[in-house]
Amino acid sequence: MELDRHKLYELCVQSPPELxxxxxxxxxGTPRVLGEDFCGTAAISVEWTRHVDGGRAIAVDRDAESLARIQRCDAIEVVAGDVVGDTDATRHAADVIWAGNFSIGELHTRSDLLAYLGHTRSRLEPGGLFACDLYxxxxxxxxxxxxxxxxxxxGSxxxxxxxxxxxxxxxxRVRNAMHFEVRRDGVVEQSLRDAFTYDWRLWSVPELRDALVEVGFxxxxxxxxxxxxxxxxxxxxxxPLDAVDDSFDVIIAARVGR
Known part of the structure; x- marks a missing residue:
């Protein structure tokens, strides 16, 4: 197979039918509209419109290469831009907003984190849910x-x-990278190092919880x-979990009032 980093990412990293x-x-409840922030190729949005009866999605990212890969359909609105500056609280309102693949770490300062979470809360419908993953x-x-x-x-x-x-x-701060290899019978046929690289602020659960409370969840x-x-x-x-393992990968879920 020809190595395509976006296809490999969807194959190896994401699992939309489970998520x-x-x-x-x-x-x-019965959420209808998903906001997928930092959406990349919007694989979660695509699956949402397939799985949820009458489901719609708002996919937001500023990476043109990723956005060009989105499977466009009438049920998905693509916003090419910043998750705060280019989304509107009314026009882009959602029942669930998902910031996946540890992308909350793209926000390096607490002021940026608070600005994002506050804006996200303003986009949620009554009873709405913001969720992100964290390790x-x-x-x-x-x-x-x-x-x-x-x-x-x-067979490879x-x-x-x-x-x-x-x-x-x-x-x-952490710096992470994803690499891919295609092997057949133990022999490396193709390789793609540094297919994706990340410079993240790794927020702790208490830090993120405090920020969510501060903006009014x-x-x-x-x-x-x-x-x-x-x-x-x-x-x-x-x-909900009462405790986590010594090393963990979890979903943080914050709700607005009804």
């Missing part, structure tokens, strides 16, 4: 890498490597990155 039902379950714990500021293999139909394997290149616990809960259970009919069940 969308989980977001609906965390919301707990942390004892290994959060350790350099290192991990590999995950994804078999392909032609994509090896996805997540690398934390540098981390500074005094500033909370009514309740804040923490959920596992995967659902608690899925029944034979595909219904997803979730419960």
């Amino acid at each position: 969308v039902p989980q977001l609906v379950a965390i919301h707990g 942390g714990g004892e290994s959060a500021f350790l350099a290192g890498s991990s590999d995950v293999e994804h078999p392909l139909p032609d 394997v994509v090896v996805y490597t997540w690398e934390q290149c540098r981390a500074d616990p005094l500033t909370g 009514a309740t804040i809960e923490i959920y596992a990155r995967v659902p608690d259970a899925v029944d034979d009919a595909g219904t997803v069940y979730v419960q």
Whole structure:
């Protein structure tokens, strides 16, 4: 296969068919409109319009290369621009706003974080939900890498490597990278290093919770990155966490009042 970093990202990193039902379950009602901030190729928005009856999505990003890959349809409004400066509280209102793939870390200062969260709250409908993912714990500021293999139909394997290149616990800043290789019978046929690189501020759960309270969210809960259970009919069940492991990857969910 020809290495395309956006296709590899969707294959190896994202899981929209699992995430969308989980977001609906965390919301707990019948959400119709998703706001996908820092959307990239808007894979979550696309899945939302497929999964949610009458679902619509507002996909926001400022990366032209990623936006060019979006599967356009009438149910998805694409906003090419900044998640704060180029979205309107009324015109881009949503029932759920999702900032995934640790993109909350793109906000490097507390003032930027508060501005984003406050604007996000203003876009939410009564009873609406803001959710983002976050990693942390004892290994959060350790350099290192991990590999995950994804078999392909032609018998080859994509090896996805997540690398934390540098981390500074005094500033909370981390630099991460994604690499991809295609292997066949153990032989590397193609490789793509530094397919994506990130300079993030790794917010802690207490820091993020305090910021959410400060801008006026009514309740804040923490959920596992995967659902608690899925029944034979595909219904997803979730419960807030009371505790997390020493190293964790979680969803922070904040609600506005009704």
